[in-house]
Amino acid sequence: DIQMTxxxxxxxxxxxxxxxxxxQASQDISNYLNWYQQKPGKAPKLLxxxxxxxxxxxxxxxxxxxxxxxxxxxxxxLQPEDIATYYCQQYDNLLPYTFGQGTxxxxx
Amino acid sequence: EVQLVESGGGLVKPGxxxxxxxxxxxxxxxxxxxxxxxxxxxxGLEWVSSISSSSSYIYYADSVKGRFTISRDNAKxxxxxxxxxxxxxxxxxxxxxxxxxxxVYWGQGTLVTVxx
Numbered sequence: 001d002i003q004m005t006x007x008x009x010x011x012x013x014x015x016x017x018x019x020x021x022x023x024q025a026s027q028d029i030s031n032y033l034n035w036y037q038q039k040p041g042k043a044p045k046l047l048x049x050x051x052x053x054x055x056x057x058x059x060x061x062x063x064x065x066x067x068x069x070x071x072x073x074x075x076x077x078l079q080p081e082d083i084a085t086y087y088c089q090q091y092d093n094l095l096p097y098t099f100g101q102g103t104x105x106x107x108x
Numbered sequence: 109e110v111q112l113v114e115s116g117g118g119l120v121k122p123g124x125x126x127x128x129x130x131x132x133x134x135x136x137x138x139x140x141x142x143x144x145x146x147x148x149x150x151x152g153l154e155w156v157s158s159i160s161s162s163s164s165y166i167y168y169a170d171s172v173k174g175r176f177t178i179s180r181d182n183a184k185x186x187x188x189x190x191x192x193x194x195x196x197x198x199x200x201x202x203x204x205x206x207x208x209x210x211x212v213y214w215g216q217g218t219l220v221t222v223x224x
Contacts, residue, residue: 034210036153043203043214044153055212087153091209095167097143097155 002026002090006100012108019075021103023088028068032092035064035073038102039084047086048073083107110134110213112204117218124194124222130187130204130215138162138182141207144189146200147217154200157189158207172198194222 003026013019023033031051036044046055048064051071061076075082088100116128130142144156157178158167166178177190187204201217 032209036211038153043217044211045214046210046212049210089153089211095155095158096169097158097211099153099155102152 001096002029002092002098004088004090004098004100006088006103008103009101010104010106012106013078014108015078015080017078019078019082019105021073021086021088023066023071023073023100025069025071025090025092029090029092031067032090033064033066033071034089034091035062036087036089037082037084038087044087078105078107080107110206112206112213112215114202114204114215114218117202117220119221119223120194121224122195122222125190125192126194126220128189128191128202128204128218128220130189132185132187132204132206135206135213137180137185141165142180142187143205143207143211144178144187145203145205145211145214146198147203148197148200151200156202159187191220194220196222198222 005024033051035048037047038044047058047062052064063074065072086103111133113131120126141160143158146154146156159178175193179188199222201219203217204215205211206213
């Protein structure tokens with residue numbers, strides 16, 4: 001199975017800061033990498049698919065990049081409503097899908 | 109509007125069984141593979157099982173293989189997860205999610221608690 005290593009596990013930043021989260025796959029997954037946002041008590045919400053494509057309706061301050069084994073998720077200017085836990089997920093070679101461990105983002 | 113509504117969660121003793129359901133609406137259910145994903149309290153997301161649109165292909169996480177059975181009824185627009193031999197470590201919120209490689213649509217989740 002493909003393992004996803006996400007870092008950091010938690011992050012504290014100020015409103016307006018640029019925030020970056022990384023995800024590393026244990027083998028080449030091309031661009032088969034998605035990013036989700038999860039707020040407490042809610043289901044995950046897809047933000048970025050295929051490494052760099054913004055899901056419809058998602059604010060443009062969110063972006064993703066990378067291919068192969070190394071991926072980056074960025075919030076260009078942190079907003080209070082962005083407080084959540086973020087997960088990467090790979091779907092190369094179909095199943096099993098695997099998720100990163102999550103990054104809990106807090107406001108400083 | 110796409111909707112996925114899970115039900116069937118609850119408190120069950122170790123070794124017991126439970127059947128989860130996911131009612132789908134707002135899309136052609138029979139055209140999509142479906143997944144179950146779970147999240148233990150305070151923990152991350154774990155993919156559990158997947159079933160193809162016609163039930164031809166079924167996959168399980170190693171952690172549930174031999175104990176859980178996924179199924180679907182396309183006539184009823186419903187997805188199921190039969191969970192047997194439940195363990196404390198199966199305690200989690202269980203989500204159903206529509207499969208497009210990316211998981212765009214999720215239900216609200218149903219809580220399964222395994223405890224004596």
